[in-house]
Amino acid sequence: MSERPAPVELPELSGADLADRPERWPILDRQVRHRGRVTTTVTDTVQAPDGSTIGRDWLLHPGAVGVIALDEEERVVLVEQYRHPAGFRLIEPPAGLLDVEAESWLVAAQRELAEEAMLAADEWSVLVDLFTSPGSSAESTRIFLARGLRPAARPDGFDLVGEEADMRVARAPLARVVDGVYAGRLQNPLLVAGSLAAAQALATGRELRPADSPWPARSVRQ
Known part of the structure; x- marks a missing residue:
């Protein structure tokens, strides 16, 4: 009979830690793909904390x-x-x-x-x-x-x-x-x-x- 894996110990968030926080990774380049009536489509080249770069397509929106x-x-x-x-x-x-x-x-x-x-x-x-x-x-x-x-x-x-x-x-x-x-x-x-x-x-x-x-x-x- 196989042993059950040990339970994973996860940190518990409480108080001020249980909140979304603003953060913005450096944007190395931005390309505007389309400007619409409500939204604008952009492609960002973003630098991650480990120094690597990633590309993200997303919409600018007024809310x-x-x-x-x-x-x-x-x-x-x-x-x-x-x-x-x-x-x-x-x-x-x-x-x-x-x-x-x-x-x-x-x-x-x-x-x-x-x-x-x-x-x-x-x-x-x-x-x-x-x-x-x-x-x-x-x-x-x-x-x-x-x-x-x-x-x-x-x-x-x-x-x-x-x-x-x-x-x-x-x-x-x-x-x-x-x-x-x-x-x-x-x-x-x-x-x-x-x-x-x-x-x-x-x-x-x-x-x-x-x-x-x-x-x-x-x-x-x-």
Whole structure:
């Protein structure tokens, strides 16, 4: 009978160690491959700590915000939107790019909620911050929780164009959304992370960060 291998002793992270930290390896060369409407594709030659070099293709991205908007019955405001790269019509929270000069993250989220769902909210807090695809994109996203919903007009000058012109707005109970995530029926990363975070926060009474909390990913970017 073969002996069991000895258990691997792994260091335990806690306190200040249990946090992502900014780090940038030296970029020896950068080639811009394509400039698009939203993203720019670049190839970097990067020097690793051992002195070797590696090539990485990745996307420069302005970042985004998303909103888990809950009504008094704990139903989530959702939009159905066609996403061409995925080849799916995804169910998503209201969300949008950080592409307005000098606009705060909270104001951007409030604007997106009004543009896509024609709603405003009286209570705002931060649910989670995440990099949506850190191996290939610089996109950082902040997901807010919005409560105290009320009707609002779309901002002046905003028109529904492209995929947004075919977008449908709906609501669903938060518990049902969470079930859809675990069943694999709902795949949008902002909805997955935001709905799970909201459900856990409500169930435990967790105190969320204020809506104007620092956002390390954006500070490093600036």
